[in-house]
Amino acid sequence: QVQLVESGGGLVQAGDSLRLSCVESGLPFSSYAMAWFRQAPGKDREFLAGISLKGDSTYYKGSAKGRFTISRDNAKNTLYLQMNSLKPEDTAVYYCAARTFDYTDHAPSYEFWGQGTQVTVSS
Numbered sequence: 001q002v003q004l005v006e007s008g009g010g011l012v013q014a015g016d017s018l019r020l021s022c023v024e025s026g027l028p029f030s031s032y033a034m035a036w037f038r039q040a041p042g043k044d045r046e047f048l049a050g051i052s053l054k055g056d057s058t059y060y061k062g063s064a065k066g067r068f069t070i071s072r073d074n075a076k077n078t079l080y081l082q083m084n085s086l087k088p089e090d091t092a093v094y095y096c097a098a099r100t101f102d103y104t105d106h107a108p109s110y111e112f113w114g115q116g117t118q119v120t121v122s123s
Contacts, residue, residue: 002026002112004096009117016086016121022079022096022114029077030054033103035110036070036081038092038119045095049081050103061105063090086121093118 008020020036035050049070050059058070069082079096094117097110 004098004112004114006094006096006114006117009094009119011120011122012086014087014121014123017082017084018086018119020081020083020094020096020117020119022081024077024079024098027098027112029072030074032098032100032112034070034072034079035097035099035103035105036064036068036079036094037097037107038090038094039116040089040092043092045107046092047105047107048094050105051079052102059103059105083119086119088121088123091120 003025004022006022012018030053033052036048037045039045047061048064051070051072055072067085071080096114098112099110
């Protein structure tokens with residue numbers, strides 16, 4: 001059974017940092033490209049960052065550029081998202097996702113998803 005479990009969300013103040021984690025089980029983790037998405041109430045799911053199988057290639061889009069860093073530890077089957085200088089508009093549920101081959105910003109292309117972790121940033 002494949003499981004992606006996110007953690008690390010919470011309530012923080014503007015300007016704070018958070019590190020999200022996503023632990024995978026049931027898959028050969030190093031065979032899957034990974035990504036982080038988020039979804040705010042009333043909005044579409046938004047791609048933030050993707051990382052290649054070995055972690056040697058990353059891609060950021062939109063809000064994540066310059067403030068967020070995606071990384072992975074294949075020995076621990078864990079994906080990370082370091083988020084700095086958080087803003088109230090970063091408030092959303094954050095999801096990790098896995099797909100074979102390479103990352104993409106196209107959410108429907110991902111085969112496996114976590115349940116999400118809530119991040120709330122107060123002003």
